[in-house]
Every structure is written in C-alpha cells, then in structure tokens.
Amino acid sequence: MSRTDVSDASELLARFDRYLRHQRGLSDNTVRAYRGDLVHLTQFIAGEPGDPDTVLPRLGLADLRAWLASMSSHGLSRTTMARRGAAARTFYTWASDAELVPSNPAARLASARASSTLPEVVSPSDIVSMLELARTRCDDGDLLHLRDWAVAELLYATGMRVGELAAANTSDLDFDERLIRVRGKGNKERIVPFGLPAARALQHWLADGRPALVCPATDDALMLGRRGQRADQRQLRDAIHRLCRAAGIPDVAPHALRHSVATHLLTEGSDLRSVQEVLGHASLNTTQRYTHVSADRLRAAYQLAHPRA
CATH class of the missing domain: 1.10.443.10 (Intergrase catalytic core)
Structure with missing residues (x-):
C-alpha cells in the first residue's frame, strides 16, 4: 500500500497497531502506550489533535528532537521519554519499510536512557x-x-x-x-x-x-x-x-x-x-x-x- 492509499485519519495508526500486535507480538498495554505517544507527537506538531496520516509522514529529525526536548523541559521522567523515543523509532522504521513515509527521520534519533531507579521491595x-x-x-x-x-x-x-x-x-x-x-x-x-x-x-x-x-x-x-x-x-x-x-x-x-x-x-x-x-x-x-x-x-x-x- 502506498502513502496515497492511506486516506482515513485513523488508518495509519490502525495499521501500526496491527503490526505491533500480530507481527511484533507486543502486549495490549505496550500497543496502547505507543499509540498514545504518537498521538501526543501529532498534537505537539499541530498544536492540537491532528490527523496522523498528514502529520506523521512529513516530520523530520528536527521535529522529533524538538518533541523530546519539550518533554524534558516539562519535567517528564526519563523512563517516559525513553519510551516515547522508542515509539517514534519503531513507528518510523515500520512505516519506512512499508513505504508509508518518504524517509525515516528517527534513524538518527537519540533518546533518553530509562531511569535506573531501584525497584520497590517489600520485606x-x-x-x-x-x-x-x-x-x-x-x-x-x-x-x-x-x-x-x-x-x-x-x-x-x-x-x-x-x-x-x-x-x-x-x-x-x-x-x-x-x-x-x-x-x-x-x-x-x-x-x-x-x-x-x-x-x-x-x-x-x-x-x-x-x-x-x-x-x-x-x-x-x-x-x-x-x-x-x-x-x-x-x-x-x-x-x-x-x-x-x-x-x-x-x-x-x-x-x-x-x-x-x-x-x-x-x-x-x-x-x-x-x-x-x-x-x-x-x-x-x-x-x-x-x-x-x-x-x-x-x-x-x-x-x-x-x-x-
């Protein structure tokens, strides 16, 4: 399917969901988190909830870096930032391989390392x-x-x-x-x-x-x-x-x-x-x-x- 075949506002993320579930075998929680991260990305770029099919294909590396930088300035945890960076890299790698975006802007995207906070332990x-x-x-x-x-x-x-x-x-x-x-x-x-x-x-x-x-x-x-x-x-x-x-x-x-x-x-x-x-x-x-x-x-x-x- 070419980019022009993806017309519905929900189709791009719907296809990504199916890829994560059926080919990557990721859990429902992970799929929901990744989808939420991409919706957050489109909202950051568009200034309001945007159409993923028109917003995501036109983003570049600078857009993704600005998105991650904005999260850091708002005090989000390193774990959340690391997951959002992973969501972007996973999405653009898949979309690029499927020829749904013109290029992969996340190929050189660095992300925060997840926090190494020690887990809570019950005596x-x-x-x-x-x-x-x-x-x-x-x-x-x-x-x-x-x-x-x-x-x-x-x-x-x-x-x-x-x-x-x-x-x-x-x-x-x-x-x-x-x-x-x-x-x-x-x-x-x-x-x-x-x-x-x-x-x-x-x-x-x-x-x-x-x-x-x-x-x-x-x-x-x-x-x-x-x-x-x-x-x-x-x-x-x-x-x-x-x-x-x-x-x-x-x-x-x-x-x-x-x-x-x-x-x-x-x-x-x-x-x-x-x-x-x-x-x-x-x-x-x-x-x-x-x-x-x-x-x-x-x-x-x-x-x-x-x-x-």
Whole structure:
C-alpha cells in the first residue's frame, strides 16, 4: 500500500497497531502506550489533535528532537521519554519499510536512557503478614476472599505480572509438579514453579470459591470476579491494595511483589539466570537491577572466600 492509499485519519495508526500486535507480538498495554505517544507527537506538531496520516509522514529529525526536548523541559521522567523515543523509532522504521513515509527521520534519533531507579521491595515479614491475613479472613464466607488469598500467594510464589495472572487459565496449572504456564510479554510462554502455600490457596479457591461464581459467561479463567467473568488487572490490583491495608503494612502495588520475589531469591543465593527465567525477562540486564539488594550477601561471601579479604 502506498502513502496515497492511506486516506482515513485513523488508518495509519490502525495499521501500526496491527503490526505491533500480530507481527511484533507486543502486549495490549505496550500497543496502547505507543499509540498514545504518537498521538501526543501529532498534537505537539499541530498544536492540537491532528490527523496522523498528514502529520506523521512529513516530520523530520528536527521535529522529533524538538518533541523530546519539550518533554524534558516539562519535567517528564526519563523512563517516559525513553519510551516515547522508542515509539517514534519503531513507528518510523515500520512505516519506512512499508513505504508509508518518504524517509525515516528517527534513524538518527537519540533518546533518553530509562531511569535506573531501584525497584520497590517489600520485606519478607510484611509479606508474611499480608499472606497470613489473606488466609485467616477466608473464614467469613466471602468467596472473593478465597480468590484474593490465591492471588496474593501466587503473585509472590511466582513473581508473575498481574496481567499475566489475569490472563491465566485453570488449564495452565499442574498441581502434580506445582507448575504454572505463564504467557508473558510478546506472548512468550514460560513455566514457573510455585510452593505448597500457593498450592493450598489455589486448591481452596478452585474447590470452594470459583465453582460458586461460575456462570454461562465463564471461560477457563483462573481468577474470576464477583459476576463470574474473568477478573481484570484492576480487580487483582485492588485485591492486593485491600490486603495491604487490612494487614497494616505499607500499601504497595502488585508489581512490588514481583520485585520482592527477585530480591528475595537473589538474597537467598539464587543465580541471576534462574531469576531471569522465573520472571520472564528478555534481557539479563533487567534482572541485574535487583543485585543491589544482595550487596551485603556479596560482601559477606567475599570476606569468607577471598584470601586477602
């Protein structure tokens, strides 16, 4: 399709969306973020929401640099700026290859490096408090309390993302081996183990909670909402926030449990490659962010092992 074939105001971004989903296999969240970044770019250039099909093909490198510079002056985080730069480079590489733009102005576009802020970590004692609270309050007859117990145990046991848990099915579980199949970013699958506490919570949920919520609209979803449909990410996040408040510990997002899994595994001696596999990181560099918490353990090991420590 040539540039002249792209006539509708939404067609260029619609085609880009399809490319990201079906050829790159990117998650819905990433696709939405990239699309939002490009809409922001067209608004910056046009001064108001513009037509992507007329704005984006005529931009040059100077326009893209001015766009990124404006974000810096408005105090946006380096992480957001890095993602927006990546969105522009990905879009123009695709559009140039597809001959939808006359040239690729992002080929020489430099972008801010993402922030290396250390991830939030929850202490083991706080996590135990939350999990114990989740277990004990299941006696009140509220079926969703059984679900929330299973959610908290499984997130901490596996380090999976909340979106991955929302997408999980009952058929993904293997109780004999205590494994769960997880579909991560880019629709990549991995197999992650979980322990006895998580298995116990899941079995209670599957035996006493989930069957009572099943309705004609229910699919194979592992976690359900009160109406029997697949629980979404917001519902699962809210569950963790409620448990934190009820347990009297600092309120954290579910992603902090993922960070905590990596931290606790490394602190107890797990190697980086194993943690990378558990969390589903594409790059070992991502996993290495967690090594800061193991500095004390590394120092102790050095002092014990090095002849001149």
